[in-house]
Amino acid sequence: MNQIKPRTLKGFRDFLPSEAKKRQWLIEKLRSVFESYGFEPLETPALEYAELLKGKYGEEEKLIYEFETKGKDKVALRYDQTVPLCRAITQYQNELVFPFKRYQIQNVWRGENPQKGRYRQFIQCDADIIGSFSPLADAEILKLVLDIYKTLGLSVTIKINDRENFKNLDKRYVTAIDKLEKIGESEVLSEMIDKGMAEGVAKKALSDLAKKPQTEKVKKILSTLKQMGGTMNKIIYEPTLARGLDYYTGMIFETVVKGSSGSLCSGGRFDKLIGQFLGKDIPAVGFGLGFDRTIEVLEENNLIPPQESSSKALVTILDNKDKSLEIYKKLKDENISCELYLNDGDKLEKQLKYADKKSIPYSIIIDGNNIALKDMEKREQENLSLKDIIEIISKT
Numbered sequence: 336m337n338q339i340k341p342r343t344l345k346g347f348r349d350f351l352p353s354e355a356k357k358r359q360w361l362i363e364k365l366r367s368v369f370e371s372y373g374f375e376p377l378e379t380p381a382l383e384y385a386e387l388l389k390g391k392y393g394e395e396e397k398l399i400y401e402f403e404t405k406g407k408d409k410v411a412l413r414y415d416q417t418v419p420l421c422r423a424i425t426q427y428q429n430e431l432v433f434p435f436k437r438y439q440i441q442n443v444w445r446g447e448n449p450q451k452g453r454y455r456q457f458i459q460c461d462a463d464i465i466g467s468f469s470p471l472a473d474a475e476i477l478k479l480v481l482d483i484y485k486t487l488g489l490s491v492t493i494k495i496n497d498r499e500n501f502k503n504l505d506k507r508y509v510t511a512i513d514k515l516e517k518i519g520e521s522e523v524l525s526e527m528i529d530k531g532m533a534e535g536v537a538k539k540a541l542s543d544l545a546k547k548p549q550t551e552k553v554k555k556i557l558s559t560l561k562q563m564g565g566t567m568n569k570i571i572y573e574p575t576l577a578r579g580l581d582y583y584t585g586m587i588f589e590t591v592v593k594g595s596s597g598s599l600c601s602g603g604r605f606d607k608l609i610g611q612f613l614g615k616d617i618p619a620v621g622f623g624l625g626f627d628r629t630i631e632v633l634e635e636n637n638l639i640p641p642q643e644s645s646s647k648a649l650v651t652i653l654d655n656k657d658k659s660l661e662i663y664k665k666l667k668d669e670n671i672s673c674e675l676y677l678n679d680g681d682k683l684e685k686q687l688k689y690a691d692k693k694s695i696p697y698s699i700i701i702d703g704n705n706i707a708l709k710d711m712e713k714r715e716q717e718n719l720s721l722k723d724i725i726e727i728i729s730k731t
Contacts, residue, residue: 346447346455356642358458361487361630362440365460368483369438372475374462377437379419381444385411391418391608393581394510398445412444415623416461417582417605424465425612433466440626452597452628463621465609470552472620473586473604474559480590480600480622481566487629488638491599492569495557495588496576497550498603504540506581508532512541513577547574552585582608586620595632600624647672647731648697649690652679658701662721669725687711696731699724 343349350358366376385401388411392399401411413419416439424435443459462479464472477493484491501509511526520541527537549557549572561567578587578601585604592599602622609617633639648671650663656679663675674695676686683700690698690711700707700716708724709716719727 346449374436374438377439382410385409400444421609435465438462458626460624460626465619468618470555470559473556478563478565491590491592493590494571494573494576497553498583499550500547509577644694646674646695647728649695650675650699651686652676655701
């Protein structure tokens with residue numbers, strides 16, 4: 336029999352417990368902030384009809400994973416969560432309460448060229464407000480982003496612009512300008528020229544764009560944000576900020592952190608996208624948070640706390656198995672998170688190593704009629720009554 340070589344697909348990852356716990360910690364932090372603003376969870380399938388996703392992502396459409404099922408359906412893996420959101424809004428419009436405030440934390444798939452920070456499957460974390468044209472909604476989205484990173488202890492800056500500033504530019508040139516920070520002005524100009532714009536016209540277009548003042552929409556949004564208590568010195572107006580996706584119609588923004596390249600969180604207003612499904616325009620504004628990028632920056636800044644074991648105690652198994660099972664049952668009856676060592680017959684030393692490796696704070700050692708509680712960090716052990724043991728562990 337041929338042995339199967341264990342390996343992970345290129346661009347895909349496994350997360351062992353130490354990493355998975357960090358990710359769960361961040362997800363719970365995000366959920367807490369979302370729900371403090373009245374946002375509700377939404378989940379959509381991993382697969383959508385391919386026609387649903389096509390024509391929504393500009394040049395990035397080539398990264399969609401699509402294939403044909405055995406039933407001849409042309410399907411695609413979820414590329415982002417905005418387009419499936421629009422489908423769900425249209426499909427369940429009579430069951431939802433508007434303005435509809437939703438958050439979604441699920442995997443998406445993109446046929447990226449795998450490299451540091453770029454994967455083919457990754458968690459995307461979105462929040463959107465559907466059904467409000469008001470700058471109140473735009474301002475609340477910005478306030479939400481500020482509060483997320485404040486909760487995480489990370490100092491960020493939000494760069495904001497209005498797609499109105501690009502209304503006289505063909506989208507071919509907008510996608511080039513979108514790369515301005517990444518590749519620099521000279522490379523952007525070269526790309527604009529390669530795409531058909533005369534050199535002088537390209538230079539003037541970039542120069543004029545950089546001088547554009549805040550639009551009335553941006554002024555209203557920022558004024559509202561200030562009234563909401565937003566930290567205004569963390570907001571920068573940047574008229575060359577483009578955001579490459581075709582569906583943005585108003586405010587656009589990116590969230591960056593000093594000393595780190597790339598955006599942590601980005602989004603904007605997309606008032607026309609849902610109309611492609613519904614037949615009428617429905618206002619919408621929101622963002623996608625880079626989950627992996629945020630984890631990475633939090634780790635660089637030592638902002639992720641040590642992830643403790645979910646078990647507060649290990650009940651060891653020695654000669655008196657019945658006594659160990661009795662104590663285990665009692666701890667569970669008291670709703671104490673604990674583990675029973677499952678390989679009876681192993682020496683105590685091996686059982687204590689198990690507790691150490693899993694960072695379980697206490698081990699309960701049964702020796703005849705004696706019950707000892709061992710503090711695994713202090714390496715101290717004391718014979719106690721079960722009542723006292725339960726009291727100590729409960730305070731952990």
